[in-house]
Amino acid sequence: MDLRQRIEQLKARQGAAPAAPDTDERLKRLLDQGPRATKASDDAEVAARLGGTVPATGVVLVEHLMPLGHRHGRVPLTALLDAPLAVLADVAPAPDELLFLDTETTGLAGGTGTLAFLLGLARLEADGLRLRQYFLTGFGGEAAMLEHARPWLAEAGQLVTYNGKSFDVPLLVTRHRLRRLACPLDGKPHIDLLHPTRAAFASRWQDCRLQRAEVELLGLVREDDLPGWLVPQVWGDFVRTRRLGEVARVLEHNRLDVVSLAALLAEMARIHARPGYANADAQALARRQLKAGRPGQAIAHLDAVRDRLGTDGLLELARLHRREARWPAALAIWQPLAEAGVVEAMLALAKYREHVERDFAGALALCSVLVGRQPGEPEYRRREARLRARLAASEATSTGGPSVT
Structure with a gap:
């Protein structure tokens, strides 16, 4: 043969x-x-x-x-x-x-x-x-x-x-x-x-x-x-x-x-x-671009398919926006996800309220929800305690300190 x-x-x-x-x-x-x-x-x-x-x-x-x-x-x-x-x-x-x-x-x-x-x-x-x-x-x-x-x-x-x-x-x-x-x-x-x-x-x-x-x-x-x-x-x-x-x-x-x-x-x-071209995996392309030192291109790949991204993809896009200090774009992702109860978005939003806006009350409210959901998580309890202390100090400063009678 x-x-x-x-x-x-x-x-x-x-x-x-x-x-x-x-x-x-x-x-x-x-x-x-x-x-x-x-x-x-x-x-x-x-x-x-x-x-x-x-x-x-x-x-x-x-x-x-x-x-x-x-x-x-x-x-x-x-x-x-x-x-x-x-x-x-x-x-x-x-x-x-x-x-x-x-x-x-x-x-x-x-x-x-x-x-x-x-x-x-x-x-x-x-x-x-x-x-x-x-x-x-x-x-x-x-x-x-x-x-x-x-x-x-x-x-x-x-x-x-x-x-x-x-x-x-x-x-x-x-x-x-x-x-x-x-x-x-x-x-x-x-x-x-x-x-x-x-x-x-x-x-x-x-x-x-x-x-x-x-x-x-x-x-x-x-x-x-x-x-x-x-x-x-x-x-x-x-x-x-x-x-x-x-x-x-x-x-x-x-x-x-x-x-x-x-x-x-x-x-x-x-x-x-070209973001969104040929039905490629936008998240994988974004990670590759980020590894190559091109964060702007990574963001563009995810933004092009944002309406098709799941929770993980949206969180990845928000992390890239945070890395580049694009706060309005990051907030536009975190807020609806936090309202839907996504823990990572709630924590990211709490950090933003505390460190960028210095809104200790807003950060504490988010952190208290996290503690209520996961009371055994020590990070949330430590963050809640620190925020209570910072909020008290902030209120004391704004009112001129405690009154003495």
Whole structure:
């Protein structure tokens, strides 16, 4: 049974399992055999069939150029040109400094036993998005691939990946070290789109895989896409038999991954910069903006959906207003919640009355209600006692002190 037949068989099964249990073991045995000689004639034939060139023995390079008017799903590549990228990065990168990166590997475990046999890179140029795919025709081509990709890796001002901080980049750093090559990725600024995607949609979606984001945000549905968990087996079969089989589908899978990074970056920047956009989780976005030192943006995200916020969300918004000393806005939230008996709002309002308005009587009234509700709470009793003392002192001062007869 060839691989295509096997894929069709697996598609017919509901809940198909991940790659066959012997796939990793077969690839491990191939890796353990070490580099094998690759004939230049073999490389040339593979390159011809894949529409590529042979930059070095053991490496095939396939290039694509997508004009800026190209739409990936419903998102044009031109969206990158004015996307508010600063909201996703410590320093806003220029669009032509971005390098989109994705790998296809012999396994998902990482470490020294995992090889990136396909490296997909893309960057914006004057005439469009240029994509380079480096495909290894054998284990011996790895060093040449890394050297040939070095200029693009070194020139990049900002990496863009999906789960690349945890997988792709550490893997490439490891492979450089094993080959005794200096790695241009060390310390490179990096936008890993998995994290802003999770922040915005983990509470909305079943999962936050790249293909889920493609469907939900880009309007892109892949047709006849090779399942990612079958990719290692395709390359292992190619190395063993020298038959291309489904290799072209692996390259197409990788091409879609890389181009999706460009479209998704533009869309994700807008989601994080435009409050109320794309039904994102406003509370999660607000927390992310606050962590990044942008409290005003955090407030804007919550304000945009205020009519849909529950009690927790309203209290979070009120805390942000208090942090920025926006007292009227905070009061507009605390007062109705306090009247509804929300304890945190009553306590916050009591603190405001005491410390900002210096309305000790109003603060004491609220605190006494809290003591009545939770008589065992020592904080409320201490606060009530202090307020009684401050109120008495204030009244004594205002009347000139106690009379002496």
